[in-house]
Amino acid sequence: MSDPTPVFDDLREESRELDLLVAELTEQEWARATPAPRWSIAHQIAHLHWTDRAALLAMSDEAAFRKFAEQALTSPDSFVDDGADEGARLDPAELLTRWRDGRQSLDRALREAAARHTRFPWFGPPMSAASMATGRLMETWAHGQDVADALGVVRTPTDRLRHVVHIGVRARNFAFAVRGLPAPEEEFRVEVRAPWGELWVHGPKEAPQRVTGPAVDFCLLVTQRAHRADLALTAEGPDADRWLDIAQAFAGLPGPGREPKAATPEEPGR
Structure with a gap:
């Protein structure tokens, strides 16, 4: 990508759109279950914040990130869930503030890194700033879909x-x-x-x-x-x-995916 600015802008806008979905939720709504087993809306936002922090660590301290990634490999089945659990235990207002602050820090870091044409370690192959932003946008959209499903909201598709x-x-x-x-x-x-x-x-x-x-x-x-x-x-x-x-667009072990929707007499399953 010759100019990565569009993907940085799109990541910021995708995050802002999800922010609008959760900003006014009550504490009870933050605890509402999403389609991901055991994960509430708070877990979804906590996971995005957790991964933003991991991206920032990869971009700022390669040695510390490699140690972090090694810890993840020792317990791949629980490492991500543990991070989401930790964030979900926060007061929703505190979690929201941390997620917003982390997004802003990552946005600045990505733009600065792009100017230096730097690549960073990740859980898979090394990433450029543009690739990192694309991955973060994909995850933000996907976990935003879980939040929207939990709230019964139909999102309008965008060019992102x-x-x-x-x-x-x-x-x-x-x-x-x-x-x-x-x-x-x-x-x-x-x-x-x-x-x-x-x-x-x-x-x-x-x-x-x-x-x-x-x-x-x-x-x-x-x-x-x-x-x-x-x-x-x-x-x-x-x-x-x-x-x-x-098919899976995310790093890590294969996910269980979603079960097919139950067929009805009016709409038989395929």
Whole structure:
């Protein structure tokens, strides 16, 4: 990315939109359960704050971050949950303030780092400032979806989804590798359509294996916020079809994903 400023601006706006969802919640609403097992709305915001702090640590103190990452690898199943639990125990007003302060600090650090063209350690491959911001935006959108679902809010899709699509496509081989599967040798063609009609494309036009469908559905799939059976995505080719079963845009172990919605007589399951 020649000029990473747009993704920094989009991350800031994605965070601001989620902030508007939670800013006026009561203490009881902060404790409301979300679709993620055991996680309340407070857990979702605490996790975003926890990861922002990890990003800041990676950008400011490589040795300290590597020690932090080693601790995470010793207990990968509980490390993230423990961080969310710790933040969720805070008073909601304090948690909100810490999340806002951390976002602002990360925003400044990303912009300063981009000017130096620096790369930083992370839980996967080293990241540029632009890649770090893209990952943070993807997580903010995904956990924001959990918050919106808990509150019964339908969010209006924005052009910022293109970043989630991008990281979902780029993470294809990781999704196979983290499950011990060989990555497909050939690229796929991915064609997803934004709600306002624009077509976002990745991969060679002549690729025999492809994925098509709504951009929102693709984002829900790769962040594991909806089951494939509930999404209007189509795969052509056996490897592309397999990918839609295991896709994940986030680092770490494979997640359990979401269960398909219960079928009704009026709307049979697919």
